[in-house]
Amino acid sequence: MKNFxxxxxxxxxxxxxxxxxxxxxxxxxxVIEKRMKAIWLLERGRMEEIEMVFGYSRSSVYAWRKxxxxxxxxxxxxxxxxxxxxxxRERKVRPELIEFIRKRRIERPCLGKETIKGELxxxxxxxxxxxxxxxxxxxIIADLKRCKRLPxxxxxxxxxxGDGRLTVIKIKKKRKKERRGNYxxxxxxxxxxxxSMHLIRDGVHRYLITGIDLCTRFGFAFCYKTLNSLNAxxxxxxxxxxxxxxxxxxxxxxxxxxxKHFLVPIRDSTIKxxxxxxxxxxxxxxxxxxNRTLRYQFFNxxxxxxxxxxxxxxxxxxxxLWYNIEKPHRGINKLSPxxxxxxTTRSDFSQSKMLWTPxxxxxxxxxxxxxxx
Numbered sequence: 001m002k003n004f005x006x007x008x009x010x011x012x013x014x015x016x017x018x019x020x021x022x023x024x025x026x027x028x029x030x031v032i033e034k035r036m037k038a039i040w041l042l043e044r045g046r047m048e049e050i051e052m053v054f055g056y057s058r059s060s061v062y063a064w065r066k067x068x069x070x071x072x073x074x075x076x077x078x079x080x081x082x083x084x085x086x087x088x089r090e091r092k093v094r095p096e097l098i099e100f101i102r103k104r105r106i107e108r109p110c111l112g113k114e115t116i117k118g119e120l121x122x123x124x125x126x127x128x129x130x131x132x133x134x135x136x137x138x139x140i141i142a143d144l145k146r147c148k149r150l151p152x153x154x155x156x157x158x159x160x161x162g163d164g165r166l167t168v169i170k171i172k173k174k175r176k177k178e179r180r181g182n183y184x185x186x187x188x189x190x191x192x193x194x195x196s197m198h199l200i201r202d203g204v205h206r207y208l209i210t211g212i213d214l215c216t217r218f219g220f221a222f223c224y225k226t227l228n229s230l231n232a233x234x235x236x237x238x239x240x241x242x243x244x245x246x247x248x249x250x251x252x253x254x255x256x257x258x259x260k261h262f263l264v265p266i267r268d269s270t271i272k273x274x275x276x277x278x279x280x281x282x283x284x285x286x287x288x289x290x291n292r293t294l295r296y297q298f299f300n301x302x303x304x305x306x307x308x309x310x311x312x313x314x315x316x317x318x319x320x321l322w323y324n325i326e327k328p329h330r331g332i333n334k335l336s337p338x339x340x341x342x343x344t345t346r347s348d349f350s351q352s353k354m355l356w357t358p359x360x361x362x363x364x365x366x367x368x369x370x371x372x373x
Contacts, residue, residue, distance in 0.1 A: 023075055023076070026076070026079070028079045028080055031078075031079070031080060032075060032076070032078045032079055034054055035056075035061075035064050035078040036068075036075065036078060037054075038050050038054050038056050038061045038064070039061060039064060039065045039068060039078075042061050042062070042065060043065075047061075064078055091136075091139070093132065093136070093140065094129065096129075097120065097123075097124070097129070097132060097140075098140055098144075100120060100123055101116055101120065101137060101140050101141065101144070102144055102149060102150060104116055104119060105141060105144070105150055106150070113134055113135075113137040113138040113141060114134060116137050116141075117131075117132070117133075117134045117137050120132060120137065175259075177254070177275040178272070178273065178274055178275065179274060179275065179276075179277065180251055180274040180276075180283070183249070183274075185214045185215050185249070186215075187215060187245075187345070188213055188215045188216045188218070188244075188245035188341055188344075188345065189213060189215075189243065189245035189246045189247045189248055189249075190214070190215060190248055190249055191213070191214045191215075191249045191250070191251060191274075192211055192212065192213050192214070192239070192243075192247050192249070192250045192251070193211065193212055193214065193250070193251045193252075193284045193286050193287035194209065194210070194211040194232075194235075194236070194239075194250055194251070194252045194258070194287065195209075195210055195211075195252065195253060195284055195287040195288065195291060196208065196209050196210070196227055196232075196255065196257060197209075197210060197291045197294070197295070198227075199223075199299060199306060201305075201306050202305070204305075204306055204307050206223055206224070206225065206306050206309060206312070207223070207224050207225070207226065207227040207231075208221055208222070208223050208224075208291075208294070209221065209222055209224065209227075209231065209232060209235040209257075210287055210290055210291055210294065211235070211236075211239050211250075211287065212286050212287050212290045213243070213245070213337075214286055216245070216332065216337045216338075216340050216341045216344075217286075217329045217331060217332055217337045217340070218243060218244070218245075218324055218337040218338070218341065219290050219320065219323060219324065219337070220238070220239050220242055220243070220320060221290075221294060221316060221320065222234075222235050222238060222313060222316070223306075223309040223312040223313050223316060224309060225309055227257050228256075228257055228261075229256070229257050229258065229259055229260040229261040229262045229263075230261045231257070232257045232258055232261070232262040233261045233262045233264065233265060236250075236262065236265065236266075237265065244338070244341060245341065245345075247271060248270070248271060248272065249271065249272045249273075249274065250266070250271060250272075250273055250274070251273075251274040251275070251276060251283070251284060252273070252274075252275060252276070252284075253275070253276050253281070253283075253284060254275055254276070254278055258275075294319075297319075298315075298316065298319050302315065323337075324336060324337045324338055325337075325338050325339075
């Protein structure tokens with residue numbers, strides 16, 4: 001609510017205050033205030049000051065006061081009326097010209113009004129009709145789009161390879177992505193960053209999907225032959241089953257592998273999905289650093305062929321067991337991720353070792369379920 005004072009230097013009963021609720025930001029706010037002050041002076045018989053200060057005539061101020069009284073002293077009634085004509089001239093164009101423009105636009109999508117204008121001139125000259133201006137052609141195209149007689153910007157066209165017909169394809173509406181903003185994780189599982197890494201060796205391309213928890217630095221990775229949303233969903237399900245904590249928030253980049261099938265289990269649960277800003281890997285700094293650690297400490301010293309992801313994953317599991325159980329991390333007081341998790345979330349960790357992952361080498365039966373490749 002805004003307090004609107006008329007002549008603030010006046011004292012006592014001569015000072016009048018109006019409480020205005022909706023005048024703030026009104027396009028005619030200054031005009032309304034000046035007219036209200038003129039009415040205030042008129043009621044006190046100070047017409048000379050109105051003519052000298054504002055330049056308003058007596059009849060205009062009387063008319064404003066009458067309008068103001070009739071509206072129940074509504075301050076918005078003093079706003080100027082629209083001066084647009086009540087009856088506007090309508091554009092009259094021959095139907096055959098409109099149909100010509102519509103057909104040419106459908107046959108040649110995104111054809112500009114300049115090109116259509118030249119073709120329309122030849123069409124009118126052959127039939128002895130008066131042509132239209134370039135601006136009129138543009139207005140007709142806009143009217144046809146408004147009436148949904150032409151495909152708009154939300155549509156695109158393609159030519160089928162069989163018969164060469166032109167078909168219209170609807171462009172899918174982009175998903176509204178949620179950003180992390182000022183959200184800060186406080187306990188394990190509050191935020192897990194997930195990313196992908198491309199590996200090339202001897203002409204063989206393999207893809208690694210990685211994830212790390214920001215609070216405990218608990219990390220997991222898995223190798224796939226292809227990078228798609230189905231494999232990303234498979235990785236996320238493995239991570240959820242393996243992690244000793246409940247995941248409530250995840251953050252990924254804007255890659256296509258983190259769409260479609262990857263979003264299905266997230267929509268069916270209470271997990272929140274954050275997307276980083278485009279071309280800003282700093283938003284996923286933890287998982288980017290984890291990717292670098294994997295590349296320098298594991299894959300640069302991996303001697304076997306990466307052609308078989310199962311072979312890569314068996315040795316990768318052995319490395320991740322050491323990474324999560326034994327490797328000290330400076331960011332968590334030089335403790336391993338599982339040590340830090342037990343000490344910060346469990347009070348009876350000295351009496352039980354049930355949460356420790358066994359450190360024996362992996363056998364042929366892979367512990368993380370069926371691999372999707």
